[in-house]
Amino acid sequence: MELEKAYEVIRNSNPRLRFCEWFDENSSMWNFELHSHPYHELIYYVEGKGNADVSGTKLNFSLYDTTVYPACREHLDKRLPERPREIICLWIDMPELVIEEPIRLHERDGILGNAFRLVYQEGKRDKRDELLLEHAMKVLMLMVLREAKEAVEGSRMLDCVIEYIKNHYAERISLDELAELEHISKSYLSRKFKERTGLSVISYINRFRIERSRQFLMMSCLSIDEIAYQVGFDSPKYFHRVFKEITGESPAGFRRQFKTSG
Missing domain, CATH: 2.60.120.280 (Regulatory protein AraC)
Structure with a gap:
């Protein structure tokens, strides 16, 4: 109805x-x-x-x-x-x-x-x-x-935001940009996103980028700094820090371990 x-x-x-x-x-x-x-x-x-x-x-x-x-x-x-x-x-x-x-x-x-x-x-x-x-x-x-009704609309809105992140993770993505996509406030997006995923928008983007970087580390010959830029990080130093926070090891250590086990 x-x-x-x-x-x-x-x-x-x-x-x-x-x-x-x-x-x-x-x-x-x-x-x-x-x-x-x-x-x-x-x-x-x-x-x-x-x-x-x-x-x-x-x-x-x-x-x-x-x-x-x-x-x-x-x-x-x-x-x-x-x-x-x-x-x-x-x-x-x-x-x-x-x-x-x-x-x-x-x-x-x-x-x-x-x-x-x-x-x-x-x-x-x-x-x-x-x-x-x-x-x-x-x-x-x-x-x-x-x-x-608002829960359904919020779910659809977040589906669009998450799809945008997955398709544009290699680019610079701001909270302002994501909020503007759905014509909502940044605070509303942040709250609904945390309710849905358990993560902040930035944490979700970083985790998605790190997952993509793991694939590059395993399957490509790109340098670690090149991979950092390839998955959307502005700074290789920041990429190293986030990678270790999320995976518990450095990008170089992860690549080394993969080659050894392979």
Whole structure:
């Protein structure tokens, strides 16, 4: 469903909270059998990590992740003893809203966690305010769908950036240039890139260049300084330092070892 259409559906809906609990894996409420629910199930991971099988696809979850299982979608939770989970679990009855695939989001700034807590706190009140609860559920669902859309767009954006790095690693590449490619800020690119790869943009470029240099060291007769320039380093001295930081040995030592073993 298009995001704008989904927004309209949510605004005009009359959601009902059918389940609202905060519990951990030791609770009898946790279902480790293959199962589904007649309502959209939204889960926020307060503690721990785990995974689930959804229609043959494995989904991994960790601290502060949000998961949404569409209504009637079968899923099988799997226990990881070393990191027991604690979750906020909500079943939201909103049949007008069609969610086609499970959603997994990683918390960035605490906003989703706060939205879950607001629904939970109001849902557990002895005399809950139905208007406030309805509004809180709508806000939570809107935020989840917006974050999901941004996650998809961010993934596509990073695919383009990574492909550009692979095709232009031998050239000078700046963060400004990469950000301009996708018309985004440098700070946004840096944050999303680190979330995706676990590395800064510069570290990723250097690692890719070092991997290419290893191939040149093994397969070519170029000098080490020539290889440094060939893979995009401005300075052979900097190339030597980065190569040793990443591989644990010098370029000359790596070449020597390859020739000896060959």
